[in-house]
Amino acid sequence: MKYLPLIWAGLWRKRLRTILTLLSIVVAFVLFGLLQGVDAGLAHISELQRLDRLFTMSKYGTALPIGYLSQVAAVPGVTLVAPQIQRAGYWREQKNGVGILATDERWFAAFPEATITKDQLETLKRTRTGAVINIACAELYGWKVGDRIPLVTTLAQKDGSKIWTFDILAVISMEGHESDRFIVANYSYLDEGRAEDKGTLANFVLRTDDPAHAVRIGQAIDALFVSSATPTRTFSEKFSGQSEQNATFNTTFFVKSVVGAAFFTLLSLTATTMMQSVRERTSEFAVLKTLGFSDAGVLAIVLAESTLLTVIGAVLGLTIAKFLMPLAKDTIGIAHIRPIVFVEGALAALLVALVSGALPALRAKRLSIVDALAGR
């Protein structure tokens, strides 16, 4: 600590240059925080996706008969099956999109990360028009328990109306889906009320007794219906999530490329600044050595300067990214930077500091007192 005034003073020897370098570091770390935040968020969602949770859907995209459900449930290794109808809808205006998932209580067993109590589940079962809403709907639209909400959907009722009304019974949240706007309603309500395709569903979600058996169970299910009018395709949630991400965008590659480019530029900039700063202060370092500072001590002072500069920039940049991230929630669906990103940021800052400070520090360490004082 006693060396801090000396290190701090050295850092601010050229105020404008230090401020500009600091700004560059801040911008690089804002970029790092946001991009790594997205990448880590997607990776976390992928981690949450389970190998033992399978989906069965029609091979050709048509609806599946509800009768398949009991046959799927009978396949050895399947512990539960739940029907799913998914429809897009909106509340009042089209921009207020809401996903509608119609299912039954087994769905909550398949998705234990959905926070619902036994009482809430019982109430949902008893209330035909009931629905539980994800927390994002409550936050965004101000919905609360007891509200009756009409949603415009693509699914026509018997009377031709596409407006379905739901009674809100509970607010739930699901890890990894905190910002998704959706409600969970009763399958029977939508199936009985719709004009067409009664007794069908979009897909099944099912759980297996062992993730290691997922592939075999999926093949067994598909084999059941291979010769039927509606053959199926069964796959695990994890496989589905990864292929979806990979198909749309290789996020990790993109993030690593942009962050890599930003850090390379940052490294050159900081190294140049430090090199210039050390060159300008050659006689000052010579004086420190004259006074008894060792070569290693001078090296440590230069490295401490570059570390201090980079760490201040990193802390500011990551803090700004932390506050900017929620603004990007609607676009990328990730509202928070995971703590691991801050740890990675700290390590990246130290790496940049050490690499960019190494050459100038070695130069300061090696300088000859006599030559430096003589201006050679």
Next chain:
Amino acid sequence: MTAAVSLRNVVKRYIRGKQSVEVLHHLDLEIPQGEFLALMGPSGSGKTTLLNLIGGLDRPTEGEIVVAGENIDRLSGGQLAKWRARHVGFIFQFYNLMPMLSAERNVELPLLLTNLSSAERKRNVAAALAIVGLDDRAKHKPSELSGGQQQRVAIARALVADPTLLVCDEPTGDLDRATAEEILGLLQVLNREQGKTIIMVTHDPLAAEYASRVLHVDKGQLVDAPVKSAA
């Protein structure tokens, strides 16, 4: 009187390009403890090289240098740095203060290498600044001080760790006559009242008059000069 500095058969050669240039030739010198010695001579005579060797800033090519009982030509780089911190106070022509640090922070620099507490360092810094008459300028940065005041701060920095000897390279070379005399008077007081051994390189015969002995260096050798009684 014991010798504070003793040089035996010291040779210093520099390699300049492909040539080896001998700057000091087989030089012997004894400086008693408590002496104020002025080294004079024309430019390029080797007086600053001699001063650098005595101050442990450079190493002899041949010969032996004993300062404060320590054979410094045998010390490693790290040991020599520690030795300088403990035994030598340096005063330069152009003060060589850290421009971003206040006077008191500049004076504190040598004490950072000691185990003194913050309070003890502050006390010693205040005492050193009081000796040079700048206790009221402790918070000022070098740019806010005159040349003479900056040199006083440099003297306080050289004194603060209570070194065995003070090594001064043209300490008044950048000052006007009146200020130079103040600084030389201060060095003389430090020599007489605190018993500091002082070795000063100067071009200025008037400055040399403040010393108790004057030696002339010419072409890398000491030439005879009259020994003065204390001024």
